[in-house]
Amino acid sequence: xxxxxxxxxxxxxxxxxxxxxxxxxxxxxxxxxxxxxxxxxxxxxxxxxxxxxxxxxxxxxxxxxxxxxxxxxxxxxxxxxxxxxxxxxxxxxxxxxxxxxxxxxxxxxxxxxxxxxxxxxxxxxxxxxxxxxxxxxxxxxxxxxxxxxxxxxxxxxxxxxxxxxxxxxxxxxxxxxxxxxxxxxxxxxxxxxxxxxxxxxxxxxxxxxxxxxxxxxxxxxxxxxxxxxxxxxxxxxxxxxxxxxxxxxxxxxxxxxxxxxxxxxxxxxxxxxxxxxxxxxxxxxxxxx
Amino acid sequence: xxxxxxxxxxxxxxxxxxxxxxxxxxxxxxxxxxxxxxxxxxxxxxxxxxxxxxxxxxxxxxxxxxxxxxxxxxxxxxxxxxxxxxxxxxxxxxxxxxxxxxxxxxxxxxxxxxxxxxxxxxxxxxxxxxxxxxxxxxxxxxxxxxxxxxxxxxxxxxxxxxxxxxxxxxxxxxxxxxxxxxxxxxxxxxxxxxxxxxxxxxxxxxxxxxxxxxxxxxxxxxxxxxxxxxxxxxxxxxxxxxxxxxxxxxxxxxxxxxxxxxxxxxxxxxxxxxxxxxxxxxxxxxxxxxxxxxxxxxxxxxxxxxxxxxxxxxxx
Numbered sequence: 001x002x003x004x005x006x007x008x009x010x011x012x013x014x015x016x017x018x019x020x021x022x023x024x025x026x027x028x029x030x031x032x033x034x035x036x037x038x039x040x041x042x043x044x045x046x047x048x049x050x051x052x053x054x055x056x057x058x059x060x061x062x063x064x065x066x067x068x069x070x071x072x073x074x075x076x077x078x079x080x081x082x083x084x085x086x087x088x089x090x091x092x093x094x095x096x097x098x099x100x101x102x103x104x105x106x107x108x109x110x111x112x113x114x115x116x117x118x119x120x121x122x123x124x125x126x127x128x129x130x131x132x133x134x135x136x137x138x139x140x141x142x143x144x145x146x147x148x149x150x151x152x153x154x155x156x157x158x159x160x161x162x163x164x165x166x167x168x169x170x171x172x173x174x175x176x177x178x179x180x181x182x183x184x185x186x187x188x189x190x191x192x193x194x195x196x197x198x199x200x201x202x203x204x205x206x207x208x209x210x211x212x213x214x215x216x217x218x219x220x221x222x223x224x225x226x227x228x229x230x231x232x233x234x235x236x237x238x239x240x241x242x243x244x245x246x247x248x249x250x251x252x253x254x255x256x257x258x259x260x261x262x263x264x265x266x267x268x269x270x271x272x273x274x275x276x277x278x279x280x281x282x283x284x285x286x287x288x289x
Numbered sequence: 290x291x292x293x294x295x296x297x298x299x300x301x302x303x304x305x306x307x308x309x310x311x312x313x314x315x316x317x318x319x320x321x322x323x324x325x326x327x328x329x330x331x332x333x334x335x336x337x338x339x340x341x342x343x344x345x346x347x348x349x350x351x352x353x354x355x356x357x358x359x360x361x362x363x364x365x366x367x368x369x370x371x372x373x374x375x376x377x378x379x380x381x382x383x384x385x386x387x388x389x390x391x392x393x394x395x396x397x398x399x400x401x402x403x404x405x406x407x408x409x410x411x412x413x414x415x416x417x418x419x420x421x422x423x424x425x426x427x428x429x430x431x432x433x434x435x436x437x438x439x440x441x442x443x444x445x446x447x448x449x450x451x452x453x454x455x456x457x458x459x460x461x462x463x464x465x466x467x468x469x470x471x472x473x474x475x476x477x478x479x480x481x482x483x484x485x486x487x488x489x490x491x492x493x494x495x496x497x498x499x500x501x502x503x504x505x506x507x508x509x510x511x512x513x514x515x516x517x518x519x520x521x522x523x524x525x526x527x528x529x530x531x532x533x534x535x536x537x538x539x540x541x542x543x544x545x546x547x548x549x550x551x552x553x554x555x556x557x558x559x560x561x562x563x564x565x566x567x568x569x570x571x572x573x574x575x576x577x578x579x580x581x582x583x584x585x586x587x588x589x590x591x592x593x594x595x596x597x598x599x600x601x602x603x604x605x
Contacts, residue, residue: 114321
């Protein structure tokens, strides 16, 4: 109890002499440890030599003779470099186009007055309610009609416009004082020049928040690429991992599955651990979507 | 694209009133043109993949093919009737409701507990928050790969550590009575840390001096939770419930990887049913009808909660 007392010294929303908040804290600590178990198992199983056999596979205590064989096997069995490349292309492609579309639309809503502004704004708002994941069937047939079936462009295209991003940029642009723009206007700057040299540089935090949300969600996307992609060499990480898991499951090769999973989630986890604060605040911001 | 281009109005005085209105409309349109051009890129993609998709769902739901190669035939509401009469669909809806309530309630409850315990920021709470947030970041497919082993009969993590205490070892993903609850565990594990963030944000609006005063007045932790914290968190609750409901209908990757809707449809969820109809049975009509029904239900729910939220002034 002494340790809890010390961990708990800044008693959140409570004072020190009460037992209930302390029990809540203790429970949270225990659950946080439970929450980490799958990750712990992944790490331990990745490094466990296959000579330990299936009966020890669930042991959370690491093997005394750790090995990198599983990582090597996973790297050789699955085409992970290719999957990485595909996912990177998809996420970058989506993000770059989104930056253009949300900047232009966000600026229009933030700074321009035009006929039909309110109805068009509601049209954007509607996208937030229409849950894109559910529209996979009509969107797949459109992608086929456009000749983009089995292409990375087909995976990216439905996400090129983002209502959430537009609202985020609108909010950011509205916070920028108009005096700055007026000064540029006197200097004869065009609309695009004003957006590019005043609004964009002053809204970088919003862009980075949007980038985190966009990349995280498309890095993890599964169902849509599964439907659009047919060729094995165009699979993104998630689809690749699911095929890989299916194959390795048959051979009971759990160390390799753990290694493959580790490779797929490592980039995002490492980025998160470095930019923890920024990730968390971006996810809170995404709440408005 | 210059903004300030004074529109010339030459013969306005002698023009008949009708033309005058038309002209005013043109002038207004001309002034709005830069804005339209800026919105155009977004609107093209929204039109194709959101509004167009919505329209195609409605149209596709009205047509049917006798065989995959046969021509389209107008069938009116037959597809909707067929979907509603399909026990696989009604089963998926029931599963999805159980799944939604059974994942939302525990994950929101846990999220509140986590947020209350970790409200104040220091090194220890930051580390704990990170630990609880990690599952949010990984793909559902990766989570499924890990839980595949956790649920593995006999040798899996769960049986290895806890199963030994049970009289019979359950087949977590293979038993129709258990499988749905097993995949619910994955969802709770994955989402609780996400909802925690919104409660943490919401807790910041709880005034500390009020808490202090309540404490001095002798209000215990549960009293303070009941009468000060929970009322303050009401908008957050509403918001998180909406997100949790949407997640319950849209996150089905674990069904794909772990159970394929089985055993005997026990884990079939609505989105997986839609996918099966479209991709496995090539029945676009039925898939579209199911999509339409689901979207209508979700939009009604979201609109209702947004209205409630708007009435309460300012959400989270």
